């Protein structure tokens with residue numbers, strides 16, 4: 001099932017999802033990993049109550065847009081799974097460099113055929129050759145774009161400039177589970193989790209998109225999914241963050 005009744009304040013023009021939608025171009029393995037429905041009993045915890053709200057605070061940098069808030073009766077405890085980041089799962093061929101909602105699920109080096117570069121770089125030192133090879137390293141990217149379809153997590157804003165925030169109170173981190181009936185195969189979702197200090201009652205849920213997200217688009221000069229994220233410790237929303245760590249459900 002990919003669609004149910006959307007939550008309050010979910011925009012009518014966005015398709016509400018409960019499971020990611022796979023691009024027809026996606027490989028069978030990536031489809032299995034990133035788009036297989038997760039059985040409800042394998043979700044890490046009961047979903048905490050959240051609300052999508054339009055931001056009216058004039059000091060908020062995303063005023064007029066929406067944000068995601070803790071709508072429960074108490075703080076969300078540290079490490080609590082909040083929501084999966086759902087959307088259209090695709091590879092690089094369908095990456096939209098202008099998307100504000102495209103998150104990198106995986107970025108894997110493409111191995112070059114052995115001996116492919118033989119004879120190149122004659123006269124160059126071994127170190128130079130290695131540097132050249134690293135520059136030429138290609139990556140395959142799997143992304144999840146929530147521009148046209150998604151769930152509540154697509155409304156999570158970055159903490160920067162948000163009044164009262166010196167840091168994020170939530171993080172993006174991959175979660176995995178063993179797919180029932182498919183030996184040795186794990187399903188995976190990027191998810192929003194409460195950060196080390198939890199999310200206070202009523203607070204907006206804010207992550208860090210990573211420094212690279214806020215670089216001018218022109219400076220990036222390439223697909224956000226390709227944009228380097230080597231300095232980022234965890235996966236971030238938006239423009240091509242990599243996945244560094246996975247939680248197992």
Ligand SMILES: C[S@@+](CC[C@H](N)C(=O)[O-])C[C@H]1O[C@@H](n2cnc3c(N)ncnc32)[C@H](O)[C@@H]1O
Nearest residue numbers: 061062065066100101154155156157158159160
């Ligand atoms: C993934 S969306 C977040 C949800 C968005 N606010 C909405 O209503 O759909 C990312 C976009 O939200 C806005 N945004 C998020 N955090 C922000 C921040 N700290 N300052 C300014 N804009 C922000 C930017 O327009 C950004 O491109």
